[in-house]
Amino acid sequence: MQRYFVSHPAIENRFSITGDDLHHIVRVMRMKEGDRIVCVGPDETSAVCEIAEITDEQVIANVVQWMDGTSELPVRVAIASGLPKGDKFEWIIQKGTELGAWEFIPFTATRSVVKWDVKKASRKVERWNKIAKEASEQSHRQKLPEVLSPVSFTELINLSKKYDNKLVAFEEDAKQRESSVLSKTLNKMERGESILFVFGPEGGLSEEEVLLLKENGFKSCGLGPRILRTETAPLYALSAVSYHFELLG
Incomplete structure (x- = not known):
């Protein structure tokens, strides 16, 4: 059943769908009155709905049954990625959303090859958020992750202050077989807490950047003994969080 994120809550058990979703x-989908869809409101509640009316301005969908339960991770996970080349960040957004990420924060790092084009910024960020929305619908999420505009390294540190736990994946830790920081961090976390993971671009983070993060409350960690690509590492971290909180029981 097709899922849509609706910008306004239901009024008298009726959702109004406009914009791109209307189209x-x-x-x-060429749906007709009487067809059923799933609507997810801004309060993250979802319901099976029946299309009652279609006009040029909106689709009105009546709630048939409110849905129980949630598909969201029990902790909020933010992914901060040093801007990578090509469409790698789009891959991180799509797959990271499927794995339950709460928020994506692209940032410019010392070794970032990509230069952020301010003139194309709004269109790029709009595309990123569209990718997150489509992935959320496909993976039956109740939460629509936000993809921020790229920030500087200083701005990233300022943003990090709102998170309960902060980790930076560091290649040198992986080479030295560091294996306990991620596990210990997840073990001490409570449901409802937040965690921010920072990953470098293709060339990794510099030692100066890692040191600055550590001075601001981050712990550095390895992600197993292998060196992961910049687009693979966030998915490893999200999978580890999911396994710890959703599968271990």
Whole structure:
């Protein structure tokens, strides 16, 4: 059943769907009155709904049944990625959303090859958030992750202050077989807490950047004995969080 994130809560058990989702329902899916969809409100509640009315401005969907339970991770995970080349960050957003990420923070690092084009910024960020939205719908999320505009390293440190736990993946730790920091951090976390993971671009983070993060409350960690690509490491971290909190029981 097709899922849509609705910007306004249901009023008298009725959702109003507009914008791109209206076009998707009518032009792409070619749905009719009586067809059923799942609507997710801004409060992260979801419901099976039946399309009651279709106009040029909106689709009205009546709630048939509110859905119980959640598919969200019990902790909030933010992924901060040093801007990588090509479409790697889009891959991180798509797959990271499927794995339960709460927020994505791209940042410019010393070794970032990509130069952020301010003129194309709004269009790029809009595309990133569209990718997150589509991945959320596909993976039956109740939460729509936000993808921020790229920030400087200093801004990243300022943003990090709102998180309960902060880790930076450091290649040198992996080479030295460091294996306990991630596990210890997850073991001490409580449900409802937040954690920020920082990953470098293709060339990794510099020692100066890692030192600065440590001075601001981060712990450095390895992600197993192998060296992971910049687009693989965030998915490893999210998978580890999911395993710890959702599968270990």
